[in-house]
Amino acid sequence: MMSQKQILCVEDEAAIVLPLRYALEREGWQVSWANTGTQALLLLSQQTFDFIILDVGLPDLNGFEVCKQLRQKYQTPLLFLTARDDEIDRVVGLEIGADDYCSKPFSAREIVARIKAIWRRMEVQSHNVASHAQISQTEIVIQSATWSCNPQSLQIQYHGQSLQLTRYEYRLLLLLIQHPEQVFNRQQLMDHIWEHPEHSLERTVDTHIKSLRQKLKQITPHDPIRTHRGFGYSLVKYEK
Template identity: 50%
Template sequence: MPHILIVEDEAAIADTLIYALQAEGFTTCWLSLAGDALALLAREAFDMVILDVGLPDISGFEACKRLRRFSEVPVMFLTARNDEIDRVVGLEIGADDYVVKPFSPREVTARVKAILKRVAPSPVAAPVPSGPFQVDSERVQIHYRGHLLGLTRHEFRLLQTLLAQPERVFSREQLLDHLGVCVDAGYERSIDSHIKSLRAKLRAIAADAEPIQTHRGLGYSYSPSHS
């Protein structure tokens, strides 16, 4: 049974989520403070975290940043705000989805199922070479010119998508789809931030290479000839 941690300081909202998730067969744990949740996540494994942004001790954004220092567990934000900048920031710091209150419990449950399906382990497969890159999907690792890249989960999936189809130009919307993020969530520009971060990590290994190419007005591609 997938085990979901709910971090929400409003009891009524937490109760609604608990009821909806348990009705679909999930097990749940509820905490009202981010600090308590981080301590629990450091010692216990969960399949997903539903995290309120406006918590009384630590903001959900800051809690997610701290969480990403030691865990890549999927995170869904809950918030009363619907500003685009908040949605973009949420994705950039490692969230998998962003739901605005008031919300439909059925919709949240459906999104939880979709996220867990996307992050489910793939069948064991040997690392796949792609020029100077070596992609190990089982270990969620990519080596570049023999060096292991320190990637977030989103960066791994983004680079993996580009490497799988050299020279193909992917639009931001298509890349979001491969990351498992709804295109209508307003995250398109966050792809640029992920690409910038990826390029910095690649240049730290090979300053003269430019394997990720920009196609203005269209999107991005992987170019083996520039690797």
């Protein structure tokens, strides 16, 4: 059911928001409007949303910065709006956790279609993860002195401490933990983890590995991720 979905639209131009809001509400969705990044982050702390539409060019915080901050706490699917059609902007947006990207001008119908497509994709992935867990739960649940993770709880602990991970950081680390010492090249990692690898670049993987390493080093200086130059990454063997 698509009804009663809660959508947060973060856009400072009323001329863009009003027709878009009308189209979204015609789908039976509830729409909240924030015209600054600060207001958006405040609303996110007070309410749960099913989708976020986020303009890059906000009057206070850059949309990319807002995305980085919210991805530290929330995994809500997100679509960027921008007045620029620059590939670099699109790549940056996807790297920091956006699910899609739409350049202005756009039609409200296109935004509705993109939102529905993202929700359908997420439902399929959730079903696949649940089916995999049901079939081979003992294979994917990890409990060791180093790592503790269960895909059903979407939590990973490193040396007993819970990690605050973005959606793609979580998927990337979980895959490496489930296959210690197996070397994955960048394309394999994108195909396994990203919802739309065809929209991304290989450096996307490098960006997320760097972020993961920073979070792991806050717990212990030992780096469990190995870099295989010119190829990809693996996780050091740990005691199971």
